[in-house]
Amino acid sequence: MSLVLHVALVIHLLFLRGAFSCESWEYSIRGECCPKCSEGQRVLRHCTSATNTVCVSCEPGWFTEHPNGLTMCLKCRECSPGNHMKVKERCHYTKDTKCTCQPGFFCAHQLEVDSCEVCKRHAISPPGFRVTRAGTEINDVEFESCPLGTFSLKEMSPSCIKWTNCSEKGLIQAEEGNATSDVVCGPQPPTNLGPILVPVFILLILFTLLIGFIVWKKKKCPMNAFGKNKAEEEPYYPGPEKECMVKPIQETNPTLGQPSYAN
Numbered sequence: 709m710s711l712v713l714h715v716a717l718v719i720h721l722l723f724l725r726g727a728f729s730c731e732s733w734e735y736s737i738r739g740e741c742c743p744k745c746s747e748g749q750r751v752l753r754h755c756t757s758a759t760n761t762v763c764v765s766c767e768p769g770w771f772t773e774h775p776n777g778l779t780m781c782l783k784c785r786e787c788s789p790g791n792h793m794k795v796k797e798r799c800h801y802t803k804d805t806k807c808t809c810q811p812g813f814f815c816a817h818q819l820e821v822d823s824c825e826v827c828k829r830h831a832i833s834p835p836g837f838r839v840t841r842a843g844t845e846i847n848d849v850e851f852e853s854c855p856l857g858t859f860s861l862k863e864m865s866p867s868c869i870k871w872t873n874c875s876e877k878g879l880i881q882a883e884e885g886n887a888t889s890d891v892v893c894g895p896q897p898p899t900n901l902g903p904i905l906v907p908v909f910i911l912l913i914l915f916t917l918l919i920g921f922i923v924w925k926k927k928k929c930p931m932n933a934f935g936k937n938k939a940e941e942e943p944y945y946p947g948p949e950k951e952c953m954v955k956p957i958q959e960t961n962p963t964l965g966q967p968s969y970a971n
Contacts, residue, residue: 738754750781751777770782771784771800771801771802787807792812807825810827813827814843818846832864835862835887836854836859836860836888837887840852853887857871857885859885871885871891872891880897881894
């Protein structure tokens with residue numbers, strides 16, 4: 709009786725070992741512990757009490773990365789162009805495909821190290837900002853606003869441009885600048901004396917000419933104390949007429965041939 713119990717205990721222990729206590733290089737199947745297949749392989753036939761595990765290599769497009777007891781290899785991942793992805797490393801029978809993002813996109817979620825699952829488009833730095841870090845396969849674009857006194861005109865500007873110094877060009881600032889436009893310079897305003905001196909100078913010339921003309925006229929035709937031309941007091945002499953000379957007035961007599969006092 710004790711022998712029967714001993715055999716039953718041994719069988720029970722073997723069953724427990726097959727179900728729960730297989731070694732790390734074994735896998736459990738139907739209460740047995742079978743040797744695992746190597747990476748890049750799968751199980752064709754499980755082991756028995758008389759035979760070992762039969763393994764075969766994975767077919768192209770399939771893989772296993774670790775020793776296993778799988779009856780089918782794992783299918784290689786696809787890097788979908790529709791999701792803005794591309795192949796970084798092709799699938800091998802011992803490793804899966806590694807995907808990365810297309811240019812202009814970055815990995816927003818990694819499935820595992822060096823392999824991306826979700827790609828997103830890089831952010832665009834607008835005018836008025838400058839890029840502080842370019843986008844990569846794993847990082848988005850980083851940018852910041854232009855500091856005061858600088859500006860940028862285009863998207864994705866690597867730097868900001870300093871506002872123009874109008875005074876250095878002999879000009880004045882007509883319009884203020886901002887983060888997206890430069891200051892506007894204009895010419896210096898004319899001096900205040902210009903519009904005043906020109907008319908004054910013209911009036912001075914005209915006044916000088918007028919005074920000169922009056923003086924010349926007085927010298928040419930002097931007046932007596934009564935405000936008459938001296939030429940009017942001088943007797944009339946026949947001859948060529950001179951300037952300022954008053955012509956004698958000839959009296960007319962309605963009675964021809966008689967002196968005027970005879971009437």
